[in-house]
Amino acid sequence: MTDLSDLGSSAFWRVNPRDSDPQETREWLDAFDAMVEAEGRERATYLLRRLLDHARKRQVQLPPVLNTPYRNSVGLADQPQFPGDLEIEQRLSSIVRWNALAMVVRANRAYPELGGHIASYASAADLFEVGFNHFFRAGPAGEKSGNDGGDLVYFQPHSATGVYSRAFLEGRLSEEQLAHYRRETGTAGDAPPAGVGSALAHKGQGLSSYPHPWLMPDFWQFPTGSMGLGPIQAIYQARFMKYLAGRGILDTAGRKVWAFPGDGEMDEPESLAGLSLAAREGLDNLIVVVNCNLQRLDGPVRGNGSVIQELEGLYAGAGWNVVKLLWGSDWDSLFARDEDGVLLQRLHETVDGEFQTYAATDGRFNREHFFNKYPELRSLVAHMSDDDIDRLRRGGHDPVKIYAAYHTAVHHRGQPTVILAQTKKGYGMGHWGQGKMTTHGQKKLDVEALRAFRDRFSLPLSDEDIEQVRFFKPAADAPEMKYLHARRQALGGYLPARSSVAPKLALPALAQFAKILEGSNGREQSTTMVFVQMLAQLLKDPALGKRIVPIVADEARTFGMQTLFRQIGIYSAFGQLYEPEDHDELLYYKEAKDGQILEEGINEAGAVSSWIAAATSYSAHGMPMLPFYAFYSMFGFQRIGDLIWAAADSRARGFLIGATAGRTTLAGEGLQHQDGTSHLIACTIQNCVAYDPCFGYELAVILQDGMRRMLQEQEDVFYYVTVMNENYAQPPLLAGAEEGIKRGMYQLRESPLAGVGVRAGGAKKIRRVQLLGSGTILREALAAAEILEQQHGIAADVWSVTSFTELRRDGLECERWNREHADDPRKSWVEQCLAGAGAPVIAASDYVRAVADLIRGWVPGKYVALGTDGFGRSDTRSALRSYFGVDAQGIAQAAARATQLAG
């Protein structure tokens, strides 16, 4: 038994202290009631505030004002009538539970390595089912407008089995598919993993372990498998829907975003990261249902405290509407008779570790250890048998209470709602799983356990069905099936369902960027400036301008984007309630309800979550948008890489602009600001198309082609393009270079010395090198060529490499083609470019050597890859380039040495 004096300060607030003078308390409460009655709630609030202030002055310790008692927020008196057929719903949820469990057990009987989870969905089943039967609205494919647009649901990932199981009953997944749970490679129509770019539309029949729009493109909308990313994406999705409405692009009113994280998942920083934004912006289109089964993988989430009370404090403190859904209907009469509050006191003094034990044990144990602690409590349940006590449900397992909580949430205005739903992990798994420390990993159940599960949920299955773990689906005309379909029809159709139906967008032809393609006429300009110039032009485009979503994380001024503040405004749910300090300037800081820029503050995780919402708007809303998220490249793949993976999983389409890129180009900032690896990471994401251009015209070609691929061809790719802050004269587009720019390299300069030796009658053989440069280091390569020719008499051709990563993909694709088509071999673009050019080849970039190394397999002859390995540091740009050996001297030296070695 817990000794209350041992409770640490974190648990202090959970204790409901004994009343030392009930008579006096009664008098105070009666006086308070009379005042509310006579003068109203507003006056009561005022007096409470005064009292609190006064208490502070008198140094009286305040009670925890953000916490409410450990009982349901929706009282019996406010509980709406449950509109469904409880009995049928119960039968349906039992069947869904069974098939979900059977899927995992069958998969692991056949292949023990497949894994899967039973206990999580067992706890979440009723939460999902009430949503499916009464709340989750489905929308049509294509543009999703207004109330009928449908809700967006972010499902708890390892409860995916329940969603499959329901879709099976709905006739949307076949038994064959259920039998292929977690077996996704060998199924019909399947293709081997792309890795090299060709088989992007991987579409097997198997069911993915977790929600995955890439692997199940017609089914899952949102990948949630990485804990914490679901909750933050849901918040920014809800915010993006308000943004679409605020800008008059799409009516999103009436549509809700639902997210179902686990209570253990709430420990991820991302889970809580967007809380204040959601409250600040009044996202009443957002409902988060935390499945509080009080356990995570290893054990209790807060064994020595209460995760529900802790989360209540956090959410309430951030400004959310908090709805506690703790106890089922059978507790109502207990609370009603608990006049002196002893039941509530007992609940408050019970820590989660004990609640877990109560979940894992039977009615008899619960009576002895929980209820028998106080005589008043003992008598409260005296009329109940041990079985009755065993059947006392937690709120998250009672459809009536769940309905009441959801109903409150969907009707709440002005704030987002969190529902803290108390459940039991492994609910219904008896002593094989319910509340057990090891239940998370339970994936095999013996026949006895399966039989007990059948009996527990009254499933109409024979012993043989149980032994064979057969899936079960009632006949089409069974009342359950008719009910299930009728409910979904009433809610607009089936869900989850992912659509990619969206209109193609008209976009400007390359020629419209003539100003950029013509070069800067000697004026020094960085590629960042060129990017901003191009963005400004796109924003004015009559067709596309409105669809552009510029996103920044408090670095707009760094990138010279501040001119956009005034031009298109910063989105703000409340407009601008103040006169900005710079209001008398032409380009003042302008916030507006229809502002176009998403200024996310110093919050890369939030900014990229916004970007994902915009980049998948074509699918979630049937409304293609074109987001450009410009960020410090160091704080992209490295800082929020997993969210970029989630974007890839989500089939995002948009531009990530890695600004102030490179390890030496951003000279003074030093370590923790200079990115040397992002292109290497980008290369590992198969639908990320990455470029590191040097010149403005290259950038224009790349961005225009990216828009074409994403908005016209509707390819499921997204672009990562690095831009720099180094100023130099931008040359005009080299005739015929477009194809090479897009494919990854083209020849920029042919050495004037080339062929000299031959013309001289072959008397003297001129040594020759191929220099490959990427990003601003291309300019070092050009300078190195001069040095080589003038100081060493070595002919140097120079190639601009716009993308080592695309060159690698092309090389791998050719290799694969050639394995399969020996009679029709192809040459990679690198081989085509360098064929006949001769060796050695020296490549340099502002990234680690491994980036240039990506193409080694296709470079003929000797290949030297230079780069910026190691930690970044501060110094002048030229000193840094010299230090890393990627300046003109370093490149020339490496080239000269390589020609000597080459003989």
Ligand SMILES: Cc1ncc(C[n+]2csc(CCOP(=O)(O)OP(=O)(O)O)c2C)c(N)n1
């Ligand atoms: C970022 C990340 N870390 C770890 C995991 C592995 N993992 C999957 S489920 C799980 C436990 C989840 O516990 P909880 O959120 O309480 O959900 P429950 O299963 O108890 O409903 C863990 C650690 C993951 N999927 N993602």
